[in-house]
Structure formats: C-alpha cells, structure tokens
Amino acid sequence: VDATSGKITEPGRGPASAGPPPVVESIDYNPPRGTRDFPPDEMRLRSWLFQQFREVSRLFAFEEVDFPVLESEALFVRKAGEEITQQLYNFEDKGGRRVSLRPELTPSLARLVLQKGKALPLPVKWFAIGQCWRYERMTRGRRREHYQWNMDILGIPGVEAEVELLSAIVTFFKKVGISSNDVGIKISSRKVLQSLLERFEVPPGSFAAVCVVVDKVEKITRKEVEEELLKLGVLKDAADGILNALSVRSLTELEGLLGTESEAVRDLKQLFSLANGYGFADWLVFDASVVRGLAYYTGTVFEGFDKEGKLRAICGGGRYDRLLSTFGGEDTPACGFGFGDAVIVELLKDRGLLPSLQQEIDFIVFPLEEVLRPQAGLVTTKLREAGCVVELILESKKMKWAFKHAERLQAKQLVLLGSSEWERGCVRVKNLSSREEEDISIDELITKANTSKE
Numbered sequence: 001v002d003a004t005s006g007k008i009t010e011p012g013r014g015p016a017s018a019g020p021p022p023v024v025e026s027i028d029y030n031p032p033r034g035t036r037d038f039p040p041d042e043m044r045l046r047s048w049l050f051q052q053f054r055e056v057s058r059l060f061a062f063e064e065v066d067f068p069v070l071e072s073e074a075l076f077v078r079k080a081g082e083e084i085t086q087q088l089y090n091f092e093d094k095g096g097r098r099v100s101l102r103p104e105l106t107p108s109l110a111r112l113v114l115q116k117g118k119a120l121p122l123p124v125k126w127f128a129i130g131q132c133w134r135y136e137r138m139t140r141g142r143r144r145e146h147y148q149w150n151m152d153i154l155g156i157p158g159v160e161a162e163v164e165l166l167s168a169i170v171t172f173f174k175k176v177g178i179s180s181n182d183v184g185i186k187i188s189s190r191k192v193l194q195s196l197l198e199r200f201e202v203p204p205g206s207f208a209a210v211c212v213v214v215d216k217v218e219k220i221t222r223k224e225v226e227e228e229l230l231k232l233g234v235l236k237d238a239a240d241g242i243l244n245a246l247s248v249r250s251l252t253e254l255e256g257l258l259g260t261e262s263e264a265v266r267d268l269k270q271l272f273s274l275a276n277g278y279g280f281a282d283w284l285v286f287d288a289s290v291v292r293g294l295a296y297y298t299g300t301v302f303e304g305f306d307k308e309g310k311l312r313a314i315c316g317g318g319r320y321d322r323l324l325s326t327f328g329g330e331d332t333p334a335c336g337f338g339f340g341d342a343v344i345v346e347l348l349k350d351r352g353l354l355p356s357l358q359q360e361i362d363f364i365v366f367p368l369e370e371v372l373r374p375q376a377g378l379v380t381t382k383l384r385e386a387g388c389v390v391e392l393i394l395e396s397k398k399m400k401w402a403f404k405h406a407e408r409l410q411a412k413q414l415v416l417l418g419s420s421e422w423e424r425g426c427v428r429v430k431n432l433s434s435r436e437e438e439d440i441s442i443d444e445l446i447t448k449a450n451t452s453k454e
C-alpha cells in the first residue's frame with residue numbers, strides 16, 4: 001500500500017528482490033468506531049489529567065490498584081435495566097467463556113477485595129484509573145470508551161466515608177482551578193426512595209429497577225416514567241408520591257415528608273455537618289432528584305455538575321453496601337465515585353483552564369561534524385545521567401537547521417561539538433533564551449547540569 005495515496009499494488013507485481021509481499025488490502029488508519037488515538041498533544045493533556053487524579057488520591061492516602069480490562073461477563077450482568085448493562089462490550093472467547101470489556105471499575109474492585117478476603121484489613125481505600133467500554137449502536141455517535149478515575153472506601157458504614165470522597169472531588173476541582181461558582185455536587189440518598197417504596201408497599205425486589213427508571217426522569221417524559229414504574233409494580237399513587245418527593249427542596253422539607261426518624265435525613269444532616277467541618281460545604285447542595293443510574297447504590301448518591309447547566313454530570317458516586325454480598329461475599333459497607341475523562345475536559349476548555357503543555361527539552365546536542373558523533377553521544381549520556389532531557393540530533397544537518405529545530409522545540413540550551421573546541425576539551429553552549437554563548441569544558445557543563453537538576 002502506498003503510504004500517502006493508499007494505492008494498492010497487485011500481488012506479485014513487486015520487483016523480484018523486493019522485501020515482504022505487498023499488502024493486498026489497504027488498512028483504515030483511523031481507530032475503531034467510538035475510540036480515540038492519543039497523539040502527543042492529546043497524550044500530554046491526558047497524562048496531566050491523570051497526574052492530577054493521582055496527586056489527589058495520594059493526598060488522601062489511597063493506594064492505586066488496577067484490574068484487567070477484560071472481565072467475566074457475570075460481573076456486570078444485572079437485571080435492573082441499566083443502560084450500562086445493556087451496552088456490554090461482551091463476547092464468547094475462544095475457550096467458550098462469556099467475557100466482557102469492563103463498562104465500569106467498581107465490580108472489579110469488589111472482586112479483588114473478595115479475592116483477598118479476610119487477609120485484607122478494612123477499611124480499604126483504593127483508587128484506579130482505567131479505560132471502560134460500552135458497545136453503543138453508532139446511531140448516537142457517542143464514544144465507546146473513556147477513562148475513569150475511581151476512588152472507593154470499603155469497611156466504613158457511616159457517611160464519614162462519603163465525606164472523604166466528596167472532599168477528594170472538591171480537592172481535585174480546586175487543584176485544576178475550578179471553584180464552587182463553576183461547579184457543585186448534588187447530594188441525596190436512595191434511602192428516600194426506599195422509605196417511600198416501603199410506605200407504598202412496593203415489593204423491595206424492584207428497588208434497584210425503580211431507581212434506574214427514576215434516574216431517567218430528566219431524559220424521558222414523566223408519562224414514560226410512570227409507565228415503566230407501573231411495569232415494576234409501582235401503582236399510580238406510589239409513582240406520584242415518588243416523583244413528587246424528587247422535587248423536595250430542603251432537608252427540612254424532606255424531614256416533613258419522611259418524619260424525624262428517617263435514616264436518609266439523619267445521614268444527610270450528618271454529611272452536611274461533617275462537610276462543613278472540612279470546609280467544603282459550599283460545594284454541596286441537597287437535591288432529592290439525584291438518584292444515579294447504577295443499580296447497586298443503596299444509600300448516599302451524589303454527582304458533580306456545572307452550574308451553567310451546559311454539560312452532563314462531571315462525576316458521580318454513592319454508597320453500595322450490598323454489592324459484595326451479591327457477589328457471594330460478606331456484607332461489606334462500601335462507597336465510591338467514578339470521574340470520567342470527557343466532561344471535565346469540556347468544562348476546563350469552557351473555563352479557559354486547560355493547561356498549555358509542551359515537551360520540555362533541556363539540551364539539544366549537535367555534532368557539527370559526523371566524526372564527532374561518538375563524542376556527542378558521550379556528552380548526551382552524561383547530561384542524561386544528570387537527569388536532563390536531551391535530544392541528540394541523529395542526522396547530519398546544517399547549523400542553521402539545528403538552531404531552527406532548537407527554537408521549534410523551545411529547548412533551553414544548544415550544545416555544539418566542533419573539532420577546534422573539542423581539541424581544547426570544550427563544547428559550545430548557546431542559551432536559547434538569553435542568547436548567551438560560551439565555550440565550557442564537559443565537566444563544567446555536567447556540573448552545571450547537575451546543580452540545575454538538584
């Protein structure tokens with residue numbers, strides 16, 4: 001295939017002594033539908049973003065974990081009608097096993113905790129950054145993969161855990177320059193829905209599915225929600241009660257609806273008061289309409305949102321106290337959040353907060369004559385051993401090219417090796433910002449490089 005035109009050469013037409021047989025069909029240079037490449041510029045932004053995620057996780061004394069992108073399908077097969085389980089990137093592998101690319105990280109984390117069993121002291125505070133997949137009909141042209149930062153705390157039954165996680169999210173936002181004028185975090189509890197379902201005697205088995213339907217209330221019409229609720233055994237008066245509860249505007253009003261003994265009210269009051277102590281309560285807002293779309297949440301749920309109301313949820317999470325027991329494990333209290341790599345970048349762009357990132361080159365080393373290339377290699381090695389980022393020019397070029405190249409890369413210094421200087425044990429160093437130029441010995445160059453890197 002001709003690299004530029006993509007022209008296909010007929011098999012057997014190449015000259016007899018040609019290399020490998022010509023490719024018979026042209027490959028598509030684009031990645032699979034719904035997926036992205038990360039060329040250097042995009043990769044620098046992604047690495048910067050993940051660096052922020054990691055630094056916050058470290059501040060909160062979380063340990064990094066990772067899992068295979070490929071998991072047993074059984075981890076994600078749930079019957080609550082979630083979109084995420086209806087879009088599994090699943091298949092049967094060559095061993096006849098039902099497997100799936102993971103659509104989220106939490107089930108893998110639960111699996112690893114259960115695998116470790118009693119050997120793993122609680123509480124567990126783990127974080128992961130991983131690529132997650134969904135198989136969407138391309139009709140919607142949405143992406144089929146994204147990277148998610150997850151933080152999870154297992155073994156803490158009280159809202160102390162949620163407050164730590166919320167504090168981590170706020171710490172991240174502040175770290176990247178986002179303020180509570182730009183973004184807030186809506187907080188509620190699924191215990192609100194749970195107590196209403198009990199009041200209306202809805203079968204508890206449909207709790208998860210009801211939550212998944214109610215989560216769609218802003219995406220489909222109220223009529224459709226009522227119809228879907230009816231199918232789950234939620235009669236009209238119960239559906240009205242539930243949907244009306246979502247528009248409750250304060251904890252006081254919620255207490256009026258659920259009574260002073262309500263667990264939901266107690267949890268949320270405690271959460272807001274702890275957040276006040278931490279000093280980030282101004283980022284939080286009670287919003288009874290927050291339900292989140294994952295079946296396994298059982299208590300507190302929350303989601304980060306942009307106050308302009310332009311973007312989809314920035315992040316989301318909640319308590320999932322039953323997940324480990326549904327995997328056959330001990331009842332283990334757990335809560336966590338997921339933070340995708342897409343909406344946050346849109347938000348940073350909108351707010352002009354994207355960092356300007358370029359490759360940082362300390363030195364360009366350039367032998368003026370090919371006969372000095374081994375010496376250039378020596379200087380390069382010593383500079384790299386001193387921790388400097390060095391680009392050694394690999395081709396024989398003119399001086400003018402070297403200067404232009406150094407400018408283009410915004411290198412700090414240009415080291416030129418010429419025979420007359422070399423005979424005096426020197427190299428010529430040009431500082432590309434001050435334009436100063438000096439001949440110095442190799443030892444002096446390396447000593448200065450070492451001090452600059454200390």
Ligand SMILES: CC(=O)Nc1cnc2ccccc2c1
Binds near residue numbers: 084104134340342343
């Ligand atoms: C905005 C965006 O890319 N969302 C996205 C993209 N890919 C996914 C893949 C799996 C699960 C959720 C996903 C969500």
